[in-house]
Amino acid sequence: MEHPENDELYAGLTVNKGIEQPPSINPYLKKRARRKLYTAGEYVEGILKGDLSLLSQAVTLVESNLYEHRALAQEVIEKCLPHTCQSVRIGITGVPGAGKSTSIDAFGLHVLKNPDNKLAVLAIDPSSERSKGSILGDKTRMEKLSVHPDAFIRPSPSAGSLGGVARKTRETIVLCEAAGFNNIFVETVGVGQSETAVHSMVDFFLLIQLAGTGDELQGIKRGIMEMADGIVINKADGNNIERAKLAQAQFRNALHLFPLPPSGWSPKVLTYSGYYELGIAEVWDMIYEYLDFVRKNGYFEHKRQEQAKYWMYETIDEQLRNHFYNDSIIREMLDEKEHRILTNMQSSFTAAHDVLDYYFSHKGEK
Numbered sequence: 001m002e003h004p005e006n007d008e009l010y011a012g013l014t015v016n017k018g019i020e021q022p023p024s025i026n027p028y029l030k031k032r033a034r035r036k037l038y039t040a041g042e043y044v045e046g047i048l049k050g051d052l053s054l055l056s057q058a059v060t061l062v063e064s065n066l067y068e069h070r071a072l073a074q075e076v077i078e079k080c081l082p083h084t085c086q087s088v089r090i091g092i093t094g095v096p097g098a099g100k101s102t103s104i105d106a107f108g109l110h111v112l113k114n115p116d117n118k119l120a121v122l123a124i125d126p127s128s129e130r131s132k133g134s135i136l137g138d139k140t141r142m143e144k145l146s147v148h149p150d151a152f153i154r155p156s157p158s159a160g161s162l163g164g165v166a167r168k169t170r171e172t173i174v175l176c177e178a179a180g181f182n183n184i185f186v187e188t189v190g191v192g193q194s195e196t197a198v199h200s201m202v203d204f205f206l207l208i209q210l211a212g213t214g215d216e217l218q219g220i221k222r223g224i225m226e227m228a229d230g231i232v233i234n235k236a237d238g239n240n241i242e243r244a245k246l247a248q249a250q251f252r253n254a255l256h257l258f259p260l261p262p263s264g265w266s267p268k269v270l271t272y273s274g275y276y277e278l279g280i281a282e283v284w285d286m287i288y289e290y291l292d293f294v295r296k297n298g299y300f301e302h303k304r305q306e307q308a309k310y311w312m313y314e315t316i317d318e319q320l321r322n323h324f325y326n327d328s329i330i331r332e333m334l335d336e337k338e339h340r341i342l343t344n345m346q347s348s349f350t351a352a353h354d355v356l357d358y359y360f361s362h363k364g365e366k
């Protein structure tokens with residue numbers, strides 16, 4: 001019996017009918033309209049007019065992994081290219097906690113004192129290796145810059161891509177330049193290979209260091225030091241001023257041990273305070289001095305050309321890798337080879353050669 005309470009044995013039992021259940025969907029919630037997908041021409045027209053909404057949507061297209069978005073993004077980038085290369089690109093790196101975001105806030109406000117300047121900040125936020133998520137909170141630490149009418153701040157997840165910056169950041173620079181931003185800041189994650197990637201897309205590479213955090217020589221790493229066009233010691237204020245000056249002297253001595261960079265410029269070491277905005281003008285005087293130096297000796301244009309070639313080859317590498325791993329037959333072969341490796345039936349090297357031999361011998365048929 002479905003409802004035993006209705007049996008004669010329970011004649012004295014009264015069962016209430018109950019109340020009507022509310023709908024599972026909020027009846028007051030308006031149906032959200034899908035965002036319109038514009039044509040490439042409409043995106044380009046909006047970007048050239050400085051429409052930040054369309055610029056943001058175009059950057060989202062660049063960051064998307066969907067094939068239809070990828071094709072549209074490439075068309076937009078190609079049409080924006082004739083309107084680029086009129087900016088100064090600054091890469092800013094340093095260990096986590098060095099004060100990169102606070103410094104960018106101060107640096108940006110200094111740049112925007114000139115009414116002819118517009119600034120785009122591409123802040124790369126590290127993604128979780130487990131959840132692949134990012135907080136994207138850099139913008140909250142740029143309190144003054146985030147509300148400035150001539151500033152555009154775009155936090156992006158690294159998503160494990162070369163430490164956070166790769167082809168997509170390079171393409172975003174193109175869109176920002178086409179939108180009229182003549183100053184571009186690229187903030188790195190501060191770990192891994194991100195410094196190498198940023199160095200290959202900027203004109204000046206600024207390394208932010210700290211003093212009073214222990215052994216100063218720990219911060220003197222040959223790879224990152226050789227890439228830096230300028231080194232600045234942050235938090236040179238209060239009781240930390242003497243420690244900052246000591247660190248400055250140590251970094252200057254270390255730079256003397258390195259060969260002169262291809263630009264012919266001898267990197268300088270300065271101290272400043274991003275929080276109290278002390279010494280900011282001196283840092284930018286150094287950057288402008290460097291830019292004048294490399295423009296006069298021809299290295300500025302040479303470096304831009306080398307970077308363009310570098311990203312062509314990087315794009316080829318990425319496309320080949322995607323084509324290889326997205327091949328259905330290759331995926332099946334990889335599963336089979338993994339099993340053979342794990343059961344000690346084949347070595348990792350011969351398994352890799354087998355898969356690659358098949359791929360190269362059949363690539364002409366596709």
